[in-house]
Amino acid sequence: MLASASLFALMAVSIRLASAQLHPFQITFFRSAFGALFALPLLIGPGWSLLRTPRFGFYVMRCVLGMGGMLAGFWAIVNLPLAEAVALSYSSPLFVTIGAVIFLGEVVRLRRWSAVIAGFIGVLVIVRPGSAAFAPGSLVALLAAGLTGAVTISIKSLTGSEPADRIVLLTTLLWVPLSLPAALAVWQWPHADIWPWLGLSGALGTGGHYCWTRALRLAEASMLAPFSYLQLLIVAVLAWWIFGEAVDHYTALGAAIIIGASLYIAQREHALARQRRASTPQARAEPPI
Template sequence: MATAAPPASTHWRAAWLMLGSTVLFGMMAVVIRLASASLHTFEIAFFRNFFGLAVALPLLLRHRPGLLRTSQFPRYLFRCMIGIASMLAGFWAIGHLPLAQAVSLSYSTPLFVTIAAAALLGEQVRARRWIAVALGFAGVLLIVRPGSTDFSMGTLVALLAALLSSIVAIQIKQLSATEPADRIVLWTTLLWVPMSLVPALGVWTWPQGITWLWVVAAGLFGTGGHMLWTRALKLGEVSALTPISFMQLPIVGAMGWLLFDETFDRWNLAGALVILGANAYIAHREATLARRAASGAASSAAKPGE
C-alpha cells in the first residue's frame, strides 16, 4: 500500500524552517564580519561555539545525561577536529573576503560532498551528477579567476573550508546511521568549545563594547540556524528546500553593500548562479534516487497474502 504524501501544511512548515535557518546563517556571517573589525576570527570561532553551547545545553535537560552515552567517541573526535579546521578557515574567509564572495564559495561544499561520497563511501555517482559537479566547479573558477588581477589567496582558504566541510558532512552521514541527531549536535558543540579555544589563545584579546554583542549573536545565530536546518530537512525534501537556502546570498550581498560598501561584480554573480544551479540539480537527483530506492524496498517487502 502506498504511503500517503505529507500534507501541504508540512511542506510549508519545512519551507519556513529552511528560510529561518537561511536568515540566521546569513546574519551569522554578518556579525562575524562586524566582530572581525576588532577580533581575530579564531577568537570569534571560539565565542560562536561557547555561546552556541548555551543554546544546545537544554538538550541535556530534555534527554538527561544518558544522551551522551556513545560507542562512537573516536569518530566524534575526528569529525570535530575536521569541523574546527573548516570553521576556522570559513570564518577567516568571511572576515577577509567580500561577504557575498565568501558565501558563494561556501556553496561548493555539496560539490565536494559528491566526490567524497564516491571516494570514501563507494556511492555510485552517474554521469549526469558528474557533469553537474564539473559545471559547479566551472562556477567556482568564475569566482576565483586564478591568474587574474582579482585573484586572492583568500579564495583558496574559502575553498579549503568547503572541502573540509564536505568531509564533515560524510562523517555526519555515517554517524547518523547509529546516533540520534541531538547526540550529534551536543557532542559536536561540547568538543568544539575546547578545540576552538586552543588557536584562540594564541591571538587572544578580550572583546570590547559592542563586539560582545556580535560574538554572542554569532553563537545564537549559528546554533539556532543549525537547529532549524535539521528540523526542516526532517520534514521536507532536500531537492525542494535547497533552493530556499540560496536566499542567504542576496541577504549577505545586501548587508555587505549597506554595511561594508562591498560590491558583487558580474563574475561573482555568474559563478554563484552556476554553482547554485549545479547544487540544485545534485539535490534533485539525490532525492529522486532516494525515492526510487525507498519505493523498490517497499515493493520487495510487500508480499502477496500478507
C-alpha cells in the same frame, strides 16, 4: 531550512562586525563557547543522558573536520567580500559528490559528473585565477567548502540514528576545546563593544545548526537545498547595506552556475534514491523518519 539559512546569514554579519578587533580564530572560539551555552537548555528534560552515545568517536572525527571548516570559513568571511565567501561555500555539494565516490563507494555517472564540472567552472568564474582580481584567500574559502562537504556526509550518517538535540549539543560542546588552541595563538581580550557580536554569533550559530539538523531529519537534503540559498541573498543585501559591498558580475554569474549545478546534483540524488526505494520492498515498508 529557511530559518537555518537566515540565522547563518546573520551570523556571518556578526562575525564580520566582531572582526573589527579580533582575529577570526578567536571569533571561532567565542562563537563555539557562546554556542555551547545556548545549547545547554537542550539538557532540560532528558538530562545528561542526552550526551550518551555509542558513536562518540565518530562525533570527535566529525567535529575535527567541522572545526577545520569553521576556522577556514570564518577567515574567509573576514578577509573576503561577504557575498563571495558565501557563494564559494555553496561549492560544498560538489565536494560531497566527490567524497561519496571516494569514501562511500557511490557510483556517479556522466550527468552528475557533468554538473560537478559545471560547478567548478562557476568557482573559476568567481575566483578568476591568473587575473589581477585573484585573491589567494578564495582558496581558503574553497578549503572550508571541502571540509563542510565532509561534515555533510558525516551528519547524514548521524541523523539516521541519533536525535537532533544530541547532535547539536555534543557538537557544540566538542567545538569549544577544539577551537581553543588556535584562539590562544592570537589571543587578546575583546573590547566591551565587541562582546554583543560574539554572543550573537554563538546564539545565531547554534540556532542555525539546530534548524539545519532538524531539517535534515525531517526531509531529504535534495528537497531542502533550494531553500538554503536564501542565505546568499540575505548576506548580499546586508553586506551592501552595512559594509557598502556590492556584488560584482563575476560573483553573481559564478554563484548562479554553482547553485544550478548543486541543485541538479540534489535533484539527481533524489531521483536515484526514489528509484532505490521503489525497487526494494523492505525499504518501502519502513516508516518515514
